[in-house]
Amino acid sequence: MSLAGRGDSDWLAAAARLAARARPLSRPNPAVGCIIVRHGIVVGRGWTQSGGRPHAEAVALDQAGEKALGATVYVTLEPCAHRSERGPSCADLLIEAKPARIVIAEIDPDSRTDGAGGERLRKAGIRVDHLPIPEAHASLAGFLIRQRLGRPHVTLKLAMSLDGCIALADGTSQWITGEEARAHVHSRRAIADAILVGGGTWRADRPRLDVRLPGLGHRSPHRIVLTRGDVPPDVRRIAAPADIAGLDSVQYLYVEGGARTAASFLAEDLADRIEIYRAPIVIGDGLRAVEALAVADLASTHGRWQLAERRQLGSDCFEAYARART
Structure with missing residues (x-):
């Protein structure tokens, strides 16, 4: 051709x-x-x-x-x-x-x-x-x-309501987003080397952290938990976000939360891409997607993130923001 x-x-x-x-x-x-x-x-x-x-x-x-x-x-x-x-x-x-x-x-x-x-x-x-x-x-x-920073590329994934909540006040979070958005998450997992959640999410939900798409089950990434507690033998544990530098075989790390984990990666400036699945619902009194961050001034936050992708997934909106290149 x-x-x-x-x-x-x-x-x-x-x-x-x-x-x-x-x-x-x-x-x-x-x-x-x-x-x-x-x-x-x-x-x-x-x-x-x-x-x-x-x-x-x-x-x-x-x-x-x-x-x-x-x-x-x-x-x-x-x-x-x-x-x-x-x-x-x-x-x-x-x-x-x-x-x-x-x-x-x-x-x-x-x-x-x-x-x-x-x-x-x-x-x-x-x-x-x-x-x-x-x-x-x-x-x-x-x-x-x-090669340049000695750590993997980190994608931070957040599924939230229009008002920025990831769960009800009692912790209920299944399901904020619809089936198309959840399938898209699994496709994103399939191109990651490893997937990470925080200790709180692990203890509360015991998530499978696998790929559940037809024909792609073998693409499930390695599982990592950010915790000082015990984890099963087939799950890796790290104590702090900075420890991702020790994940030598990992080029792409997919971080799924929760709120404290998201805040810790952002606070350490270790996120390279943020992927947001926004559902057309308002929760009000719920758990926030990201815990409080000590931002010194608004000016320092501008220009850090650039919109890389936006698409509709059923009734949900997907937005991806990449770290601005300097």
Whole structure:
């Protein structure tokens, strides 16, 4: 199928959509997408496979075969420069395939690459362009934050009434949102490495914290409880939000609450995305979605969050806010 005339940013955005297929199955490697285009026609495409190998470029090159010669390669993350026991580097594979040009969205912050992949390709006579786009950055958020900050990307999920309550005054919370919103939550769980709740939520509800969508039960994330109390052997325990830095194999952490847990992650400035499911009901005297935060002044709160997505899920409204990039 010919798609001639599409710009570089469009091809990279398409590669980022492919990368979404790898999350979270590619862990501990990043979810990368790659598209190879020759004369306006896609001749190869790939995304990081389960367990991290083969890499996206290797899959796309294998599909393209000899058609990669003289083509343009669009990849969301700089091709790796280091050879491992599992195979050659992607930079070497690309040099062997001899494309005319490679367009990279994000430079790999891994010290084993970090510019070295692009430099090796340039020395081999291949044109390399760097074109950052928001879609690619978002698709690699977990990997980039893990590399730069030493912790996972944290999504804070809140289901609430119009007036910001997550439960009645007596703690009753089933169900504030409708079936479509709850199904959407399960789809979000399916792309997380781990899911976390607070000790109070765990003790009160004993939530299953799994994925209950047809055919996706195997995608249930690891379970974590923020508590100093006892948890079952198959549940991990951390004592404080800052302890997420020790979750080495986790790139994407999905935090479901409750109110105290939400406040603690916000207070520690550890939330990267907030996802709100807002039901068209008013509770009044109920439990608030977030416990009190000691905000010093309103000016400091502006500009921190940007609307990333909004959609209707049945009668409920879904809104996602991403941390503003600086």
